[in-house]
Amino acid sequence: MSRRLRRSHEPPFWLLFGAGGLLAALILPAVVLFTGLIAPLSGRCGDSGLLEHARMLSLLSTPIARLACAGFIALLAWHACHRIYHLCHDLGLRGGAGLRWACYGTAALVSVIGLVLVMGLPHP
Amino acid sequence: MSERPTIVIEVRRWHPDAEQPPWWQAFELPYREDQSLLEALQHIKDELDGSLTFRWSCRMAICGSCGCMVDGRPELSCHLLMGDLAPGPVRVEPLAHFPVIRDLVIDQQDVLDKLPVAGAYLVPGDDTSATEPSRQTPAQVAEYAQFAQCINCLLCYSACPQYGLKPDFLGPAALALMARHDADSRDAGQAERREARDATSGVWDCTLVGHCTEVCPQGVDPARAINRNKGASARDYLLDLLLPGRRR
Ligand code: SF4
Ligand code: FES
Numbered sequence: 001m002s003r004r005l006r007r008s009h010e011p012p013f014w015l016l017f018g019a020g021g022l023l024a025a026l027i028l029p030a031v032v033l034f035t036g037l038i039a040p041l042s043g044r045c046g047d048s049g050l051l052e053h054a055r056m057l058s059l060l061s062t063p064i065a066r067l068a069c070a071g072f073i074a075l076l077a078w079h080a081c082h083r084i085y086h087l088c089h090d091l092g093l094r095g096g097a098g099l100r101w102a103c104y105g106t107a108a109l110v111s112v113i114g115l116v117l118v119m120g121l122p123h124p
Numbered sequence: 125m126s127e128r129p130t131i132v133i134e135v136r137r138w139h140p141d142a143e144q145p146p147w148w149q150a151f152e153l154p155y156r157e158d159q160s161l162l163e164a165l166q167h168i169k170d171e172l173d174g175s176l177t178f179r180w181s182c183r184m185a186i187c188g189s190c191g192c193m194v195d196g197r198p199e200l201s202c203h204l205l206m207g208d209l210a211p212g213p214v215r216v217e218p219l220a221h222f223p224v225i226r227d228l229v230i231d232q233q234d235v236l237d238k239l240p241v242a243g244a245y246l247v248p249g250d251d252t253s254a255t256e257p258s259r260q261t262p263a264q265v266a267e268y269a270q271f272a273q274c275i276n277c278l279l280c281y282s283a284c285p286q287y288g289l290k291p292d293f294l295g296p297a298a299l300a301l302m303a304r305h306d307a308d309s310r311d312a313g314q315a316e317r318r319e320a321r322d323a324t325s326g327v328w329d330c331t332l333v334g335h336c337t338e339v340c341p342q343g344v345d346p347a348r349a350i351n352r353n354k355g356a357s358a359r360d361y362l363l364d365l366l367l368p369g370r371r372r
Contacts, residue, residue: 005241005319008328011361014354086331090285 013082020079070118074111081107128154132213137227157207162190164206178228185341188277192228193217198279198339220282238294242320244301247313264309271304271349273342280336280346286329293329296336296346303349327353
């Protein structure tokens with residue numbers, strides 16, 4: 001039996017995946033419910049100010065809030081890309097290093113773009 | 125007395141010296157509701173075709189010999205009642221992901237080789253007495269008792285799609301036994317098991333499909349054992365990164 005026990009470098013990716021999964025399970029449904037259903041419906045019922053631009057900006061007025069928002073976006077991206085990477089493997093697609101770079105590269109790119117956009121929002 | 129009902133059992137057969145690929149053979153036989161599938165297979169062997177080959181021993185779901193695929197799902201044939209399988213037909217195949225020796229008999233050597241790699245045995249510590257018993261509290265036993273119920277039936281290996289894709293994967297039962305010994309207060313082998321645990325073919329080839337836990341006849345829950353160790357492995361990875369020289 002020849003079996004090399006190579007140490008896996010999966011742990012950091014798995015931790016990001018796990019953190020993103022927690023947020024996706026706990027917070028994302030509330031965000032979808034709020035932005036996709038409650039806010040538009042409340043607009044129809046007369047209160048159109050719930051998702052107003054100025055209100056949203058004031059929500060993100062402190063650096064901490066902005067960092068949290070950028071972190072939320074980043075972790076969801078790492079979660080999704082890690083899932084897609086393993087899904088490809090499960091479907092029998094042997095992408096090798098190229099697939100790994102494509103998946104985790106996308107997650108890194110989304111994280112950076114999210115950070116730049118959120119931090120660069122105008123202050124109210 | 126009324127006639128006993130009959131059922132059709134289709135068995136996937138293969139003989140090494142038959143010069144043909146595996147074939148399906150259907151047998152129609154009388155059955156009783158409270159008869160096990162193993163007994164039905166024995167009826168086939170005794171009455172219909174003596175060349176049908178399969179393993180069994182205890183007939184009570186404890187030796188782990190009689191595993192096979194039943195309608196696509198890994199099962200112990202002695203643990204299934206014909207009443208639950210009726211009206212059939214029932215399809216019986218050798219356990220998935222293993223080389224077939226003959227008919228329903230598979231070659232388990234790969235898993236037997238992996239048990240020592242996973243450190244699936246108790247490693248005595250320096251303070252373990254050779255003459256005195258090592259006593260444990262009920263709480264210490266509860267730490268590992270569930271993982272110690274494994275009967276090496278290998279149903280979980282047939283259930284695991286990752287083992288099918290990556291034959292190097294140590295697999296559910298070996299990793300559950302790793303966790304079982306790591307959690308034993310009498311054991312001092314955690315450090316020895318780390319290399320296998322942290323390897324790609326250790327806990328990290330698992331993607332938490334969880335089918336191993338569903339098919340296990342002993343309630344071992346290998347998926348939980350593996351994911352507990354993923355947390356420990358990730359912790360050690362970060363600590364090794366932050367504290368150079370911590371390992372090796
Ligand atoms: S963990 Fe369960 S399914 Fe796997 S070999 Fe042990 S008893 Fe069988
Ligand atoms: S014959 Fe022993 S487990 Fe089925």
